[in-house]
Amino acid sequence: MDRSITFGRTAALAAGLLLGASGLASAQVVAELADKLPDTVKESKVIKVGAPQTIPPHVFLQDGQMTGVAVDLARAMEPILGVTFEFQDMQWPGIIPGLQSGSIDVSMGIISFKEDRKEILNMMPYIKDAISLLVPTANTDITSDDKTLCGKRVGAVQASWFVDLAVGASERCTAAGLPAIEVQQYSNNAGILAAFQSGSVDAWLHTAVELLAIKATLEGSAKLVDLAGPDWATGAITMSTSKDQLGLAEALDGAMDQLVADGTYKKILDKYTVGELAVEAVDINP
Numbered sequence: 001m002d003r004s005i006t007f008g009r010t011a012a013l014a015a016g017l018l019l020g021a022s023g024l025a026s027a028q029v030v031a032e033l034a035d036k037l038p039d040t041v042k043e044s045k046v047i048k049v050g051a052p053q054t055i056p057p058h059v060f061l062q063d064g065q066m067t068g069v070a071v072d073l074a075r076a077m078e079p080i081l082g083v084t085f086e087f088q089d090m091q092w093p094g095i096i097p098g099l100q101s102g103s104i105d106v107s108m109g110i111i112s113f114k115e116d117r118k119e120i121l122n123m124m125p126y127i128k129d130a131i132s133l134l135v136p137t138a139n140t141d142i143t144s145d146d147k148t149l150c151g152k153r154v155g156a157v158q159a160s161w162f163v164d165l166a167v168g169a170s171e172r173c174t175a176a177g178l179p180a181i182e183v184q185q186y187s188n189n190a191g192i193l194a195a196f197q198s199g200s201v202d203a204w205l206h207t208a209v210e211l212l213a214i215k216a217t218l219e220g221s222a223k224l225v226d227l228a229g230p231d232w233a234t235g236a237i238t239m240s241t242s243k244d245q246l247g248l249a250e251a252l253d254g255a256m257d258q259l260v261a262d263g264t265y266k267k268i269l270d271k272y273t274v275g276e277l278a279v280e281a282v283d284i285n286p
Contacts, residue, residue, distance in 0.1 A: 029082040033254040036247040050090040050104035056213035057272040058109025070109035077255040099242040122249035125236030128277040133225040134204040144228040151179030155192040155201035158185040256282040
C-alpha cells in the first residue's frame with residue numbers, strides 16, 4: 001500500500017489508544033482528521049452516505065428505524081470527525097455515479113473491493129466477505145461446482161459485479177456444451193428476494209455476509225452454497241469515496257483506525273453476529 005495516503009494515521013491511532021476501555025462516550029474530535037475533510041463537509045458538518053436501506057446486516061430498517069453495521073460505524077465516527085452522517089436511500093446502479101458527481105460523499109456496505117475499482121475509487125475494506133448462492137433448502141441440484149448452475153435461473157443485482165460473474169459462468173457452461181445460465185437482474189435485494197420466494201429464480205448470487213442475514217429471516221427454507229474455484233474470488237465490503245476525495249478517505253480511514261484500536265469496531269460487528277468477518281486493519285486501497 002502507498003503509505004503516503006495514510007499520513008496522520010499515527011496521531012489518530014494514538015488518540016484511539018488513549019480512549020482505551022473508556023470507549024465511545026469519551027471520544028472527542030480529532031483535529032488532525034477533521035482537518036482532512038473537504039471544505040463542503042467542514043461547512044455543512046454533514047457527510048452524505050449512499051446505500052440501499054435493504055441490505056442487512058449493513059444498512060436496513062428494523063421497527064421503522066435504520067440500523068446495521070454501517071450505520072453503527074458511522075454513528076461511532078461522528079464524534080471523532082465532528083460531523084453527522086446522513087444516509088440516503090440509493091440503489092446500487094446510482095452509487096458509483098453518485099460518488100463521482102458529488103451527490104453523495106461516501107458509500108458504506110455495498111461496494112465490494114475490486115482491483116480495477118482502484119482507478120476510480122478510494123476503497124477501505126472493513127468487513128470480509130465471500131461470494132455465495134442462496135438456494136432453497138430442498139434443492140440438491142446446485143452445489144459448489146458452478147457447472148451445476150448451467151441451465152438454471154440465477155438472480156443478481158443489476159449492474160453489479162455479480163452479474164459479470166454469472167455471465168462469465170454462463171459462458172463457461174456453453175463452452176462446455178451445457179445450457180447457458182439464465183441471468184435475471186433486479187434493481188435491489190427486495191426484488192430478488194421476492195423472486196426467490198416465488199420460485200422465479202433457482203439461486204441468488206450475492207455476498208455471503210448479506211445472504212447469511214437474509215437466510216436467517218427465511219425460517220429454514222433457504223441455505224447457502226459457497227462457490228469453489230479460482231473464478232469465484234473472495235473479497236471484502238468497503239466504505240468508498242470518489243478518487244478525487246482523498247482527504248475525506250484519509251479522515252474516514254483514521255476514524256476507523258481509532259474504532260479498531262478502542263474495540264468499538266469489533267463490538268459493532270459482534271452485535272450483528274458478523275464478528276468473525278472483522279478485518280485486522282482498515283486501509284485505503286490495500
